[in-house]
Amino acid sequence: MMNHVIDAKLTTQSLTFRPGNPVTFGVVAINRSEQFAAFELEILAAAGDRESWYRLSPEVSAAKPPGDRTEFQVEILASPIAYFVGDINLTVKVSSPQLATERRLVLRLTVEPGEKAPLLSVTLPRQRLQVYPRNTIDIPVEVENLGLRSTEVVLDLKDIDITWTVGTAERRLQLEAGQQAEISFQCRPPGASQAASQDYPFTVVARNREGATVSTAGILEVLPVGFVQFEVQPSQQRLPAKSSQLRHWLSNIAIFQLQFKNASNLLQKVAIELRGKDCQSCQFQVDPENADLPLATETSVKLSVKVKRPWIGRVKRLQIEAKAWLSNQILGSTDPTTQVLTLKVFPIVPTWLLLILLALLSALLAVILQPSISHLATVNVVRFSGTSGRFPLVLSGADDCTIRSWTTAPSWLFAKPETLRPQGELAEDFLNTVCSSRKPESKGLLAVLGQAVRALELIPVNNNQVFAGLENGEIQAWDVNTGRKQYSLKDSKDKTGDRVLSLAFTQNSRYLYSGYGSGTVRKWQIPPRGQSGSNPQPFTPPAPFQFQVWAIALSPDEKVLISTGQFKRLLHWDLSQPGNPRPTQISLSSQFGNQGENDFFWSIAFAPKSHLLATADSDGYITLWDLQKCQMMKSNYLKYPSSQLPQTKCEISDRWQASPADVRSIRFTPDGRRLVSAGDDGQIVAWAIAENKKHDPTQKQIVASLSRRIASIDLVANQQRTLIASGGEDFQVRLHLLK
Structure with a gap:
C-alpha cells in the first residue's frame, strides 16, 4: 500500500439523516510528513445541488508538527440533494496547503424521508459494479412511482465521465401509479492508460413533472490489468569506461539506468533490491529509492555502483542481481522480475605505470605528512x-576558547x-x-568564542549548526559550513554568569536543554536564524537539591529528562506536561559510596530505543538503570513541600567497576x-x-x-x-x- 503524508480516518463509515434532525460525525487528520502542516476539510456529495448543507468545526486547523493530529466535527444540516431519499456517497477531502497533497475518504449517508415524502423511489440492485478497461457493463436501475397517478420519470446518470457512457446518460419512461420498472445505463471505460484501477462513484438521479427528485449512489470499480516492463540498457559496463578521459581514469562509480514502463492501469511505486555474492564488495545508491510509475510512462531509476578498485592486479568481473519490488503486487511483479548486471573492474595502475608511481611516492608522502595541529x-x-x-x-x-x-x-x-x-x-x-x-x-x-568551551552539541536534523556552552553561561550557535556565528542564547535573568556544563537536543531540533553549574536546567526554543534567545523555561530544583549539572540526557521517547552531576544526584524530570516539569530524585543505596561535594556522576547515556540508562561516576563505576522499573518511595507526590523532593527507587540492571x-x-x-x-x-x-x-x-x-x-x-x-x-x-x- 502506498504511503501517505496525510493520514485520515472517520469516526463512522455510515450515517443516517432525517430532514430536520442534524447529525454529526468526526474526521481525524494526522500529519505523517516531516514538517509542520495545517489541514482543510471539504465534503463533496455526488450530484449535490445545495449550498450550506453542512457545517465544520474548526473550519481550518492550525499548523501541527509531524505526528500530531487535528480533529474535525462535521454537522449535516440538510440533505445535499433537495427532496432526495436514499443513499449518498459523501467524499471527505482532507488537504494541506503546505504538503500540496490530499487524502479522500468515503462515507455512506442514508437520507430518510421527512414529513413530506418524495413521490419517487430509485435504487440500484448492485451498488458496486466491476469492469475491466475497454469492456462494457450494464448499470441496472430500479425506479418506482410512489404517487397516486401516472407520471413521466427522467433518469440521469451523473458523476461518471460522459465519454464512458454508451449512448446517452438520460432515460425517460412513463410509470403508472405504484408501477415499478427497471432500466439500465451502459458504461465502457477507456484503455488501461486512461482508466486507473480505482473506485469511481456515480449517482442516478430520478425526477418527475411534479418536482419530486430522488437519487441513489453506487461505485464502478475498474479492475487492474496489464504489467510493468523492466529493462536495463546497457546491462554490461566496465570501470573505467572505454571512452573515459584521463581525468576520469580513477573513477570508481558505474551508473546503470534501470528502465520501467507501466503498461498497467495501476499507479505504482518501485523499489530495487540488490542481490548476489558480489554485492558485499560494492556500495550502492538508488535514485530515487521509491520511484513513481505513472500510467503509460517510462520511468528511469539511476543505480550507482561504487567499488574499491585495486591499484594493481587482475580484472574483476562482478555480477549483481537487481530485483524490482512493486508497491502493489496484485498483478504480480515486473516483467522480468530481475535483471543481471555485469561490471568489469580494471586496476587503477597498469603495469607500465607502476614504476612511474613508485618514483612519485616519496613526493606524495612529503605532502601527506604535515605537522600535527592541536588545541592549546x-x-x-x-x-x-x-x-x-x-x-x-x-x-x-x-x-x-x-x-x-x-x-x-x-x-x-x-x-x-x-x-x-x-x-x-x-x-x-x-x-x-x-x-x-x-x-x-x-x-x-x-x-x-572568548570563553572556555564546556559543552558542544550539533543540531540533529541537518548537523549544520554547532551549539557551544561557555564558561559565562552563554550558548553560541555557529554555522559548521561557513564558520560564522549565528546567534546566542543567554537567560536575561541570569546575572551570575552561570556556566554551561551540558547540552541536549530534541530529535526534531526545536528545543535545546542546557545544564548549569548552579543546578538549573533550561529549555530553549531554537529561534529563527539571526535572532537571539533570552526567555528559556527554567527547571530549578529546591535549594537543598541544587548541584552542578555535569550531564543531561533525554530518553528516546523524549518524555523523561535526567540531570546529574555533583553529590552523585540523579534527578528524573517528567516532561509529559511540558509547562509543568515534575522532578523526583532517584534514590541511591549505600553501594554508591560517598555522596559529598567532591563526588560526581560525570556522564549519562540512554541505550538506543530503550529505557536503559547508563551512568559513570567518580569512583570508576558504571551503573545500568531500568527506568521502566521505578517506584515512588512515598505515596503522594503533592504532599512534599517546595523545599523537598520525592524519592524514586529504580531497579539496577547491572553495576561494575570499569576503572580505579x-x-x-x-x-x-x-x-x-x-x-x-x-x-x-x-x-x-x-x-x-x-x-x-x-x-x-x-x-x-x-x-x-x-x-x-x-x-x-x-x-x-x-x-x-x-x-x-x-x-x-x-x-x-x-x-x-x-x-
Missing part, C-alpha cells in the same frame, strides 16, 4: 557531525582512515580573542550492544552489553591507552566500522577504530 589547552568535549557516513567531521571544544573542525577523509586514497586532519581555516583577524598566551594555528579553527579512577564519558553504540567508556586512567574500553544478563567482565575490548586523562569521547558507526573520537588533557583530538 585541555579538550573538554568532542562531537561527531552526523551519526553515520563514511567520512564524518569531528568538532572539538577546549579551555583555549576555540572550536576546531577535523575531517576523517584524507585526500589521498592510500592514507590511513584513522588519521584526523584539520578541516577549513579561520581568518587571521579572528585569532586575537583566544584564551591562551600562544597564537593558535588557524588551519582547522572553526571559531574563537574517574570515568568521565560513556557512549552506547547505535545497536545498543556495547558501551564505550573513558576517563582519568587514559583508557578507552568497549564493554559488551547482554540483554537481560549481568555484565561479563571478560567481555571487554581495550580500544586505546593514552598517557593523560580523557575528558570526552563520541562515536559514529555504519555497516563497515565504528569510529571513536577522544579529547583530554594532552590537548589532542584523536580517532580510534572499534573492531
